[in-house]
Amino acid sequence: MTGNSNICYVKTVPDRCRVCYTCVRECPAKSIRINEGQAQVIPERCINCGNCVRVCSQGAKQIVTAIDAVEELLRGPDPVAACIAPSFPVEFMQDYEFRVLVGMIRKLGFKLVTEVAFGADLVAERYRRFIVQNKKGQWISSSCPAVVGFVERYHKDLTDKLVPIVSPMIAMARILHHIHGKEMKIVFIGPCVAKKAEARSNKVAGEVDEVLTFSELREMFEKNKVDPQSCEPSNFDPPRPALGAVFPMSSGILRAAGISEDLVTNDVVATAGIEDFVSALEEFASGNLDMVLLDLLCCSGCIMGPGITSRETILQRRTRLGHYVDYRLRGLDKGEWYTQMTRLAGLDLSRTFDPKIQTLEAPPTADIRKILERMGKFTPQDELNCGACGYATCREHAIAISRGLAETEMCLPYTIDELRQALKEVEASHARLQDAQEALMHSEKLASLGQLAAGIAHEVNNPLGVVLMYAHVLLDECPADSSMSADLQMIAEQADRCKTIVAGLLDFARQNRVVLQPVDIRDVVSQGLAATPVSEGISVVVQNELEDPTVEIDKDQIVQVVMNIASNAFAAMSDGGRLTIRIRQENGSVFLDFIDTGVGIAKENINKIFEPFFTTKQIGKGTGLGLAVVYGIVKMHRGDISVESNADALRGPTGTVFRIRLPRRGQNEDAA
Secondary structure: OOOOOOOOEEEEOOOHOOOOOOOHHOOOOOOOOEOOEEEEOOOOOOOOOOOOHHHHHOOOEOOOOOOHHHHHHHHHHHHHEEEEOOOOOHHHHOOOOOHHHHHHHHHOOOEEEEEEHHHHHHHHHHHHHHHHHOOOOEEEEEOOOHHHHHHHOOHHHHHHHOOOOOOOHHHHHHHHHHHHHHOOOEEEOOOOOEEEHOOOOOOOOOOEEEEHHHHHHHHHHHHHHOOHHHHHOOOOOOOOOOHHHOOOOHHHHHHOOOOOOOOOOEEEEEOOOOHHHHHHHHHHHOOOOOOOEEEEOOOOOOOOOOOOOOOOHHHHHHHHHHHHHHHHHOOOHHHHHHHHHHHHHOOEEEEOOOOOOOOOOOOOHHHHHHHHHHHHOOOOHHOOOOOOOOOOOOHHHHHHHHOOOHHHHHOOHHHHHHHHHHHHHHHHHHHHHHHHHHHHHHHHHHHHHHHHHHHHHHHHHHHHHHHHHHHHHHHHHHOOOOOHHHHHHHOOOOOOHHHHHHHHHHHHHOEEEOOOOEEEEEHHHHHHHHOOOOOEEEEEEEEEEEOOOEEEEEHHHHHHHHHHHHHHHHHHOOOOEEEEEEEEEEEOOEEEEEEEOOOOOOHHHHHHOOOOOOOOOOOOOOOOOHHHHHHHHOOOOOOEEEEEEEHHHHHOEEEEEEEEEEEEOOOOOOOO
């Protein structure tokens, strides 16, 4: 296996990524970039701890498999040895006895099946010897490849503090090559993803050919139809281990080396877990820790590695491993073990490390401030530090955004505010669309009624004129004291009323051409009021708030609008009242507000008042066409008309407000 330190052994399945930011939050190296809603691993920053694989509930993060490469080795001419990590009882011994497992591995084609725990024995002895000889220094254990990767990338100054001794995996590979020759191919099988990267590390490349996780070994069993019933149980090949089998547990290396973690002298401190090992390194780098050896594991012991499929708790796993170690120690041939340890005492287990610094320069404070403000965080109180984005603080999130590792949308409070604003805009747009739809339906209704009314009006107008003419002729010729005089008078009055209705129908139905001309809107209002009789007890007030009263409108049509609305207002104030007409400007449009103190319009009638022939007046008092005509004229001017009214005296003063908006400047065009 050739050296390459920047290969990432974790892949992302895009279709499964739900952008929950759990992997971002749980990544100790912050090596996951969010790009266009996808979590992407940055190879050069990744320490291959596999924590993202363990915490992703959707299976979006998966370990890159080496099954094909291992099967190719097994088909090759050279013998292949399987080196099993000491944590294997946690994965397999809940299913079958260890000899059965060894038999199943042999059936896959492996010539040797050995325990890496013996390599751990040899490494532990070298650690003990190293600490005795270097008590005046301060050191960091180097058995965990994820910890080594983290130090190499993010604590360049601490690489010379790493104990220069290989891990048990590399030690076992060197042992087998020493005993069986360099042609022996080595496949490590364990719980760790970082071991895949360690095998390709520039400083120890060529020792281990391929690395499988326990889950990959299970896949190989299934793929090749290897089961306990189809194989012959056998023991591991020598050399066989002693206390090196406890290496997978926190402080296991200390136990195997006979090094005491003394709480009084504090010469040796051991800690494990994502958060603890990162903070311990920070403390070590600051010089605040007074110790000889800092023993670190990225996981909470190798028994919790991401390549394990077991669902047991950490205590159950420790118990299972402890039972196996106890059983093996009771059957250990100590004489043989000492012989092997003595025979390999001179084996070179040294190594060096390869700093590949990935720390980034802190962005300028001004840039961080701008990013925070972009997310609505203008004061320290706005920085909630909720951690939903995957970063501990809002400032860390802003720094990650500046470095291109994160996006503003990852901030949950910011996203919620954006969604609320978007929802308001959608609601406003929906309201405008609904208004437009209602207006369109109303216009279609008016158009249909207009066509019908035009046909009826033209057909009725001529015979109605004849009836009216002869009624007046007969009335003129009839003596005043005649009994027919009252009947003829009734015919004439009702014919006149029909003529008024027909005229209204023609006004409503005819195709109008809006001729826009600059006129003084005050004169238009005055002319409309002058043509509308005012009942006794009603006062009219015109309030002009315009500096420039010139508006481009069709004067005659707007006069008709003023007349119709004023007439309705006067009819609503039969007992007296006040009509206020306010002329004002807003956003480039002119508004005419007709405010009366009449009886108001009932709530259930508000949506009907612009429909043709709808009226609340008594029979003979109105045709129900006035407001329909007003609506059509306003729309032809590309304006709007709205109404607010209160007819319930218990809710306050009754009255109605008609509000008309007209563009100050318009375009001449034909409009229906």
